[in-house]
Amino acid sequence: MVVTSWISSKASCSGVERITLSRTKVLYKQLLAWLLQGNLFDPYEEFFIVPAQPGRGHTTPGLHPPSMTQEDTSTFKSKAKRYRLKAEMVPGHISLKLAEKIFFIGESIQLFETDRKLEVQGSVLRERETEVYEKLAALRDLREFRVVEFERFVDSVRETASRHLHSLLLERADLKEELWIARNFFFLGRGELFHTFISSADGYLEQAPSATTQHDVRQTFSAACRSILQDDEKITKKIKVNVVIPNGDESKVKPIGWKCLTLQYSVPWPLHLILSEKSLEDYNRVFQFLITVKRTQLLLHKMWALQKWRKAESFSFVSQLRTHMMFVVDNLQQYFMADVLETQFSVLLKKLDQSTNFEELRQAHDIFLTAVSTQTFIDNNAVAQCLNELLSVCLQFCRAIESNSEQSFSSSKAVSSLALIFSRQSGLLFQLLTSLRNHHSGSHLTQLLLRIDFNRFFSTHGHEVASIV
Amino acid sequence: CLFGNTFPRIRERFNESQQSSGRERRARKSLCLNRNPKILNPIPIEPIVLTVLTVIMPCEMIMLQLGQCGNQIGFEFWKKLCAEHGISPEGILEEHATEGTDRKDVFFYQADDEHYIPRSVLLDLEPRVINNIMNSEYKKLYNPENVYLAKDGGGAGNNWASGYSQGQKLYEEVFDIIDREADGSDSLEGFVLTHSIAGGTGSGMGSYILERLADRYPKKLVQTYSVFPNQETSSDALSSVGVSDVVVQPYNSLLTLKRLTRSADCVVVLDNTALNRIATDRLHISNPTFSQINELVSTIMSVSTTTLRYPSYMNNDLIGLIAPLIPTPNLHFLMTGYTPLTTAADTQAAIRKTTVLDVHKSLQRIRERKLAGFIPWGPASIQVALSRKSPYVKTAHRVSGLMLANHTSISSLFQRALRDYDKLRKREAFIEQFRKEEMFADGLEEMDDSREVVQRLVDEYQAATKPDYLTWGMQQS
Numbered sequence: 001m002v003v004t005s006w007i008s009s010k011a012s013c014s015g016v017e018r019i020t021l022s023r024t025k026v027l028y029k030q031l032l033a034w035l036l037q038g039n040l041f042d043p044y045e046e047f048f049i050v051p052a053q054p055g056r057g058h059t060t061p062g063l064h065p066p067s068m069t070q071e072d073t074s075t076f077k078s079k080a081k082r083y084r085l086k087a088e089m090v091p092g093h094i095s096l097k098l099a100e101k102i103f104f105i106g107e108s109i110q111l112f113e114t115d116r117k118l119e120v121q122g123s124v125l126r127e128r129e130t131e132v133y134e135k136l137a138a139l140r141d142l143r144e145f146r147v148v149e150f151e152r153f154v155d156s157v158r159e160t161a162s163r164h165l166h167s168l169l170l171e172r173a174d175l176k177e178e179l180w181i182a183r184n185f186f187f188l189g190r191g192e193l194f195h196t197f198i199s200s201a202d203g204y205l206e207q208a209p210s211a212t213t214q215h216d217v218r219q220t221f222s223a224a225c226r227s228i229l230q231d232d233e234k235i236t237k238k239i240k241v242n243v244v245i246p247n248g249d250e251s252k253v254k255p256i257g258w259k260c261l262t263l264q265y266s267v268p269w270p271l272h273l274i275l276s277e278k279s280l281e282d283y284n285r286v287f288q289f290l291i292t293v294k295r296t297q298l299l300l301h302k303m304w305a306l307q308k309w310r311k312a313e314s315f316s317f318v319s320q321l322r323t324h325m326m327f328v329v330d331n332l333q334q335y336f337m338a339d340v341l342e343t344q345f346s347v348l349l350k351k352l353d354q355s356t357n358f359e360e361l362r363q364a365h366d367i368f369l370t371a372v373s374t375q376t377f378i379d380n381n382a383v384a385q386c387l388n389e390l391l392s393v394c395l396q397f398c399r400a401i402e403s404n405s406e407q408s409f410s411s412s413k414a415v416s417s418l419a420l421i422f423s424r425q426s427g428l429l430f431q432l433l434t435s436l437r438n439h440h441s442g443s444h445l446t447q448l449l450l451r452i453d454f455n456r457f458f459s460t461h462g463h464e465v466a467s468i469v
Numbered sequence: 470c471l472f473g474n475t476f477p478r479i480r481e482r483f484n485e486s487q488q489s490s491g492r493e494r495r496a497r498k499s500l501c502l503n504r505n506p507k508i509l510n511p512i513p514i515e516p517i518v519l520t521v522l523t524v525i526m527p528c529e530m531i532m533l534q535l536g537q538c539g540n541q542i543g544f545e546f547w548k549k550l551c552a553e554h555g556i557s558p559e560g561i562l563e564e565h566a567t568e569g570t571d572r573k574d575v576f577f578y579q580a581d582d583e584h585y586i587p588r589s590v591l592l593d594l595e596p597r598v599i600n601n602i603m604n605s606e607y608k609k610l611y612n613p614e615n616v617y618l619a620k621d622g623g624g625a626g627n628n629w630a631s632g633y634s635q636g637q638k639l640y641e642e643v644f645d646i647i648d649r650e651a652d653g654s655d656s657l658e659g660f661v662l663t664h665s666i667a668g669g670t671g672s673g674m675g676s677y678i679l680e681r682l683a684d685r686y687p688k689k690l691v692q693t694y695s696v697f698p699n700q701e702t703s704s705d706a707l708s709s710v711g712v713s714d715v716v717v718q719p720y721n722s723l724l725t726l727k728r729l730t731r732s733a734d735c736v737v738v739l740d741n742t743a744l745n746r747i748a749t750d751r752l753h754i755s756n757p758t759f760s761q762i763n764e765l766v767s768t769i770m771s772v773s774t775t776t777l778r779y780p781s782y783m784n785n786d787l788i789g790l791i792a793p794l795i796p797t798p799n800l801h802f803l804m805t806g807y808t809p810l811t812t813a814a815d816t817q818a819a820i821r822k823t824t825v826l827d828v829h830k831s832l833q834r835i836r837e838r839k840l841a842g843f844i845p846w847g848p849a850s851i852q853v854a855l856s857r858k859s860p861y862v863k864t865a866h867r868v869s870g871l872m873l874a875n876h877t878s879i880s881s882l883f884q885r886a887l888r889d890y891d892k893l894r895k896r897e898a899f900i901e902q903f904r905k906e907e908m909f910a911d912g913l914e915e916m917d918d919s920r921e922v923v924q925r926l927v928d929e930y931q932a933a934t935k936p937d938y939l940t941w942g943m944q945q946s
Contacts, residue, residue, distance in 0.1 A: 195785040
């Protein structure tokens with residue numbers, strides 16, 4: 001029953017009034033069920049919140065993602081049916097934003113009800129239930145629909161729900177601890193663990209993945225966890241390494257095992273509200289990139305040691321090129337791990353401490369992920385491509401050194417061409433980063449640029465690497 | 470062995486594991502500590518299935534403490550490390566040490582659940598210092614099989630040649646210990662040698678051991694913490710500690726410097742002159758004792774290994790720390806700086822609370838005002854690494870800083886050594902005691918050769934201050 005508000009005739013006003021009133025009463029009944037219990041009372045399908053059909057996309061980002069299955073978390077025993085907001089059904093006098101707020105409240109209630117241990121939570125809300133009910137009843141009994149007061153009422157209920165959600169996430173579910181774990185693994189916070197892992201797995205992961213690669217990689221990873229971590233069982237249950245061949249055209253060369261690595265991370269309920277599937281995808285993209293930087297760095301360091309073992313000429317072109325490459329990669333690593341990740345993570349933790357409601361939690365985390373993605377250039381195609389080429393040429397160089405004896409290699413065409421590519425890419429990178437720093441809000445780049453060019457060698461002679469011979 | 474006589478089948482399976490890890494080999498040994506074969510009430514034991522780990526656990530370090538000075542600073546180092554990791558002087562994990570994420574396995578090996586033993590070999594040719602250690606509260610800390618005192622007990626008489634030849638004679642016994650320790654590690658990254666270069670044992674025997682390490686373990690890193698002698702004479706020294714009363718110190722130093730140049734990968738220079746001056750000028754200790762100086766040294770040593778011993782997102786191994794500091798292999802002598810400089814008693818020194826931004830501003834200032842000169846022939850920079858502190862050690866300061874630098878001015882130490890050597894050598898002063906040893910019986914070529922090596926080192930440091938260093942280097946080879 002849709003009543004449009006542009007009825008002109010004054011004679012029919014009282015009739016319209018009565019229709020409006022009865023319609024409003026129905027709306028309030030639906031709201032009551034939804035706001036207090038998170039249930040739908042909508043036999044005639046008039047409400048703007050409807051059960052979500054499985055497989056249909058959500059119109060609004062709800063609190064219960066469609067992909068949450070029973071296997072994902074052992075504690076998640078949800079009797080919550082999935083709901084969604086049907087924007088077309090929202091009455092004209094209620095803004096979409098308000099409707100979303102209402103939707104949020106009901107979902108939160110469902111969330112609280114789901115947690116069996118949440119007796120405390122539930123009862124606190126139940127205390128307010130009478131209050132809420134009375135307020136809602138008071139609004140319903142008014143002759144006309146007071147939008148402003150209604151909005152205010154919704155806001156206050158929403159704030160309560162949001163605050164309870166906040167303490168549920170932060171205190172009871174220990175969101176911070178979870179974020180530490182995510183950071184230690186996706187962002188290589190436990191450097192020594194990944195140092196071990198990379199050294200052990202490099203042998204087979206630098207080739208294209210075979211049928212046994214995933215099994216091997218999981219073995220290596222859990223062995224590394226066992227030797228480095230204290231509570232490795234908890235971790236190995238939670239985090240699994242996957243070898244996923246990325247989609248691409250069939251004609252391309254199969255990517256090496258390293259490029260196919262992803263982390264499968266199980267998020268305990270209710271922390272999926274913050275560490276959503278979409279955010280885990282972002283985490284994985286950064287992980288992929290950071291692993292590449294770290295293994296490049298480790299390989300370059302290995303080449304430094306190799307030079308000593310082979311008693312190679314200290315001043316050969318190969319040595320100097322290696323020194324340059326190591327310098328760049330070391331500085332990049334320092335930038336990513338310290339300037340970006342360490343800084344952003346402590347900003348996140350501070351924000352979490354200062355937050356008071358759920359929205360602030362979610363926002364802090366979103367900002368964190370966005371900042372990390374931006375500052376690691378995952379989203380910046382030009383820089384990302386430059387970086388990937390740079391790292392790739394360093395890796396090629398290292399593999400070539402490993403397999404060749406130095407004398408013949410030094411004068412080969414191969415090393416000259418690698419040197420050329422390297423100096424071009426590093427010069428380009430320097431330019432890109434400088435312009436980013438100058439034109440956009442690139443203050444985080446200032447430290448990197450300062451260090452990488454500290455003795456001004458880079459800016460004056462960087463392009464001359466290839467001409468050292 | 471507990472297993473051996475009563476449960477032969479179990480022992481068989483035990484021995485079958487061909488790829489047993491170092492930890493398992495060591496566990497096997499510790500199970501055999503009970504050598505009494507008579508077991509009256511055998512306890513039924515379930516057969517142990519040994520899992521084969523094919524994981525490289527990087528970064529284990531073995532410390533070799535040589536001579537009087539080497540053992541003193543080694544002793545202080547292990548004291549510090551025990552405190553930081555919550556290990557008692559007997560090597561047992563303290564009850565309060567529950568943090569658990571620190572990496573004790575780099576420097577300690579775990580004999581069983583609570584028992585940690587330093588990966589350290591204590592070597593000396595005379596018993597005084599080692600006896601002091603073995604009579605201290607830390608006597609149970611070390612593995613007694615790793616303590617080697619020459620039976621002769623006469624020391625090396627501050628004579629490099631004597632130390633070196635005794636090193637040759639005792640080679641097998643000493644390397645039995647070193648090999649055993651290396652064999653018991655899963656993945657040894659390298660050796661850390663502590664010694665002084667001016668005496669007899671640390672310098673002479675140390676030189677010999679450095680040469681043999683380079684032969685036997687060519688793929689392992691060798692880092693040294695080398696104490697350079699106090700160059701002041703007793704008349705102009707403000708304190709009496711370490712003032713050279715070793716007249717042949719220039720010979721000893723030069724001969725050792727050759728090995729430090731050729732056979733070590735990284736030398737952390739602990740300059741006794743500077744340490745003394747710090748103690749007297751900065752810390753206002755009128756007569757610093759050895760233990761106060763050693764306290765400073767052990768602080769430097771422990772802080773420089775912090776990123777190896779605590780979970781860190783970078784600098785997880787020794788190579789990662791030193792490779793960026795050593796662009797050409799010969800110039801591998803590092804100097805250190807540390808702040809705040811206090812001793813245990815003094816908590817007055819204040820440093821400003823620093824943030825990342827402060828560090829950045831300081832770096833900018835250094836660059837703009839050219840407060841430090843950097844090489845012109847390659848990229849160079851200052852790297853800042855943040856690391857964790859021990860949760861068990863209260864320090865007066867929240868923040869502390871260690872600097873490791875590869876600075877060409879270190880060559881002034883070597884130039885001084887050359888000058889002092891030349892003074893003595895011209896007159897062949899005190900050379901008789903060297904001629905008594907086999908190495909110099911037929912002539913002093915070894916000394917001449919060492920001088921040449923050190924001179925070339927000084928020249929190379931000089932060349933490194935110029936833009937054409939690389940072409941210079943290529944011409945040399």
